[in-house]
Amino acid sequence: MTHVAAVRTAVHHGGMQRRPMQYPQPGGLELDARDGWLRHARRVESPNCDDRPPGVQPTLFVVHGISLPPGEFGGPWIDALFTNQLPADAHPYFAGIAALRVSAHALIRRDGEVVQYVPFQRRAWHAGQSQWQGRERCNDYSIGIELEGTDASAYESVQYGTLARLIARLCRVYPSLSPDRLVGHSDVAPGRKSDPGIAFDWPLLRGLVRFELEVTPR
Ligand SMILES: [Zn+2]
Numbered sequence: 001m002t003h004v005a006a007v008r009t010a011v012h013h014g015g016m017q018r019r020p021m022q023y024p025q026p027g028g029l030e031l032d033a034r035d036g037w038l039r040h041a042r043r044v045e046s047p048n049c050d051d052r053p054p055g056v057q058p059t060l061f062v063v064h065g066i067s068l069p070p071g072e073f074g075g076p077w078i079d080a081l082f083t084n085q086l087p088a089d090a091h092p093y094f095a096g097i098a099a100l101r102v103s104a105h106a107l108i109r110r111d112g113e114v115v116q117y118v119p120f121q122r123r124a125w126h127a128g129q130s131q132w133q134g135r136e137r138c139n140d141y142s143i144g145i146e147l148e149g150t151d152a153s154a155y156e157s158v159q160y161g162t163l164a165r166l167i168a169r170l171c172r173v174y175p176s177l178s179p180d181r182l183v184g185h186s187d188v189a190p191g192r193k194s195d196p197g198i199a200f201d202w203p204l205l206r207g208l209v210r211f212e213l214e215v216t217p218r
Pocket of ligand 1: 059065
């Protein structure tokens with residue numbers, strides 16, 4: 001049983017088994033607190049970012065789902081979108097989004113690969129018009145993490161495992177963050193955004209994050 005399957009069982013049936021899980025990043029998710037970059041993730045620097053407002057620390061995780069074109073996985077187009085290089089004529093869907101200036105801090109692909117676009121202490125442009133508990137402009141104070149996927153299809157176990165490990169790592173490096181402040185894009189932009197979607201297993205993610213913070217060594 002994989003680590004994710006063990007937590008899935010624990011979440012839904014009680015009890016926890018501890019098994020190691022292989023992650024695709026050979027060096028793990030080491031994070032350099034000085035520059036806000038993961039040491040071993042694939043790095044694709046996005047120009048679509050700026051400084052957070054003075055004195056504002058990240059206090060919220062926003063989970064997203066994305067695939068380009070929608071429903072197709074594995075192509076180069078998410079990197080292209082976040083670096084303003086998406087060819088508008090490569091797919092009919094792209095014409096409507098190629099001019100967007102957007103980014104996220106990180107993307108977790110279907111195979112668990114982590115791609116980082118923006119250092120975590122800077123402001124990525126992922127949430128758009130948004131608010132959480134009455135506070136607007138979530139980009140100011142959040143970390144945006146994309147999962148490659150669609151609203152209606154299941155995400156991969158390795159994506160949950162990697163996301164949980166990344167969230168736990170960020171909580172340890174940035175004390176302003178808490179696993180209790182973990183939401184989806186649809187929670188901060190209801191009616192406008194639906195990702196990560198109805199297929200997203202929040203109890204599984206929360207169980208995995210608890211596992212990472214409580215059980216695994218630092
Ligand atoms: Zn989103």
